[in-house]
Amino acid sequence: MLRIVAITGMPGAGKSTAAEALVKAGWRRVVMGDVIRAETKRRGLELDAKGTGEVMRLLRKERGESAVADLCLDEIARTGAERVVVDGIRSLAEVDAFRKKAAVLLVAVDASPSRRYGLLKERGRKDDPMTKEMFQERDLRELGVGIGEAIALADETVSNEHESTTGLEGEMKRVVDQWVAHELS
């Protein structure tokens, strides 16, 4: 049976760290942002926030609200993996698409705007916002897609407000182990 831990959360909240905790425990990781970035590259657009945002918008328009989730499911089927962590859920439509094909635990990784801004500054990825204004614009763009609803209806919420990397990894591992144990019992 395919099990998917679907991770949602605002930019910079710590989704990658949470996902890596499961990778260390043998789960296969699929990053929704990577799927979008690959598609952005394929379409010849810049790999910045504007380009990826535009491709996300186009994909949804062409293939529906769950477009990126469907691309991820194609990739998961190709690998044959049975324990997969999908990182970067942005809407309930995506969650529903995964639930049609797998047992899903939707986990929200949460942190305050100021904490997330600090973490993004540390990370400094090419599409990360450089100023507070850009950060707030990106937040609003994510909320516009419906990420707030996915966060609000999560099965589990993990706060990264006061956690170290190790603390967040441990907390993530704990909720997923509990889920798997419960499903198996």
Next chain:
Amino acid sequence: MLRIVAITGMPGAGKSTAAEALVKAGWRRVVMGDVIRAETKRRGLELDAKGTGEVMRLLRKERGESAVADLCLDEIARTGAERVVVDGIRSLAEVDAFRKKAAVLLVAVDASPSRRYGLLKERGRKDDPMTKEMFQERDLRELGVGIGEAIALADETVSNEHESTTGLEGEMKRVVDQWVAHELS
């Protein structure tokens, strides 16, 4: 200086329990739903879902998206309280209204849909949903007002997924004490 702990969260997540933890520590509690019910009574309408819904609509039309928050602020000013917990935040417009007048800590109390449904069944308040369908409709109504955005941009998130009442109270007290200590330092 006026300090407001603003609590948001989906129906049944445990907002009242979280607020009561602060009341025990001397904070004054203002329930946004009570403010709406008082205004409904003042206008001579029935205190049912139709009456309160109509008053909410009128209030927003007359005074804007933050109307209920503004009424709460009037009440807070009347009492002269300096530490207030406001229970029932539904949108970022309300949070912004509070931030104009006070130092605000926005706390999201989170629990999964299945956990919240169970807690609401236990509570059995007159306006609580009786069936899974009514529960989901109410969730969607709250999300439609923008509660997901308030949850996504919270300063602190407290999970009530696996907590006892005492556990949730302790966790709430901890994040608020930390905030006050940090602001005073």
